[in-house]
Amino acid sequence: MRVLAISSYVLGVLAVIAAFLGLMASGNGRRELLSAGAETLLPALVLFLGGLLFIALGRSLAARGTAHAPNLSANSTVSMSNSANDPRLDMMKSMGIPVKKGDTFEKIAREVVQSGNQNLTIPTKSQPAPKRARVEVIVPPVPSSSWLGGRPSLPSGTLWPTRDQKPATFIAQIALHDLPSGIWADHAPKDGWLVIFVDRGCNGAHLLHTTELGSERDFPSGYENIGVAHIYKNIPALQRLFGDPCEITARWPVRILPEEAPPSDAERPDALDDQGKPLYQVWITKDEVGFDLRDPDWAPFDVPLVQALLEKSLDLLTQAENVPQWRLDKRASEGEDLEKHAAKIAELGILFKDLLAKAEAVEQTAANSHEMAQALFQPLRGLQWSKNELLFSLSSSDTFEFYESYARHQYARDPALVPLRIRGKLEPYWKRQAEVEVGFIGGDIRDAFRHAGIDETAVVLDIPSSSLIGWEFGDASRLGVFLSEQDFSDRAFHKSVAKTTHGYM
Secondary structure, eight states, X not given: OHHHHHXXXXXXXXXXXXXXXXXXXXXXXXXXXXXXXXXXHHHHHHHHHHHHHHHHHXXXXXXXXXXXXXXXHHHHHHHHHHHHHOHHHHHHHXXXXXXXXXXXXXXXXXXXHHHTOTTOOOOOXXXXXOOEEEEEEOSSOOOOSOEESSOOEEOTTOOOOEETTEEOEEEEEEEGGGSOTTGGGGOSOSSSEEEEEEOTTSOBEEEEEESSOOEEOOOOXXXXXXXXXXXXXXXXXXXXXXXXXXXXXOOEEEEEEEOSSOXXXXXXXTOBOTTSSBSOOXXXXXXXXXXXXXXXXXXXXXXXXXHHHHHHHHHHHHHHHTOOHXXXXXXXHTTOOHHHHHHHHHHHHHHHHHHHHHHHHHHHTTOOOHHHHHHHHGGGTTOEETTEEHXXXXXXXXXXXXXXHHHHHHHHHOGGGSOHHHHHHHHHHHHHHHHHSOEEEESOOOHHHHHTTOOOXXXXXXXXXXTTTTBXXXXXXXXXXXXXXXXXXXXXXXXXXXXXXXXXX
């Protein structure tokens, strides 16, 4: 069309020029030209008008050709802009597909299809995030088919997992029928339980799939609870209350809820601050709840707790007997009767040991009621200790730590074991801890785990260190257990791995 337009335009110009030259040849001047006859003017006029017509036709064809011709420069700019902003190209790069400047998604997709490469999957414009479920501790506790802590329930004949002949720590037992659809891309079994163990050091994991619930299994010889919080190790009263450290972590029932739309970072219960530390943390202090053993509402609620308080009282007596000489001299100079003070200590020591013997006898006969505990505790009321009442001196922060920890443990076993007078003070904090200390199943892997070298594709379990459960993984970290989706499909549970987030929640 462009050639035709140019040809018409040139032909028209030549015709006009020829008409003009013909007219000039007909006469030597303007007067002769005007006096020329029709036989001279008519052919020249026709040739002139025809030339103008061909010029107009050429311009029209040229304009039409411009309108229909592609604007290569503009289209190249749009294509480059679109391809530069197409997230699918970034996905292709991450899959190892070469992407050159100016390439479009459609062009590369066509090349991949033509190459017959069966190992590449062409990404769609947007891919949904892996399905994720929340794991929330139920407060107050109610029976549940899934739980954290405590003991596993295993069918007869199922061996407790070990590594280097050391028993693994039991973490959780998850009822697979509790899981929402889509978790782990539906590669996992649909029935039975997934029993989760972690090796010492939190570097290895063991997953057992059982189709029968079985009976609650006792801890094997050499068992060590890797998640026991430091307060349990540092407070002798807790060791006395629980005896075997394996018993410290109670069994907490959990509910597993689908999480269709994860909340924003600011709304997440496990949100982090700029330093990667928990944005929300619930610590229970004695001042917040008004812990004071002089208050009848805080009286110990069972005999083992009375025993722990009596042992704490004996510790105070021991400290009083071992006062440095310079302090005794100072007190004597201030007029204190040291002999009377020593006699008082000896008297209290006899009382505490007598009550402790009675408490141990009650424990042996299983007469362990709230009323008996208060009867054993009653003689301690009103006793003077130095310048304060004994119970005031006993109402310290470390006393509250083992008091609250023990009450929480008994509460997890059976809420009825803890009187309402105490539950009313502590239960709101336990509920808040359950809201904050949320675990997850499925979903994307946290960056903190990826930085620790995790590249598996499925989150089996992601749980935080928990004040409620009494777990502390690493430096107050999260514990994660992972397995690839392919290994889920192949039931290769022995390939699972575990990691902590090294201080980040």
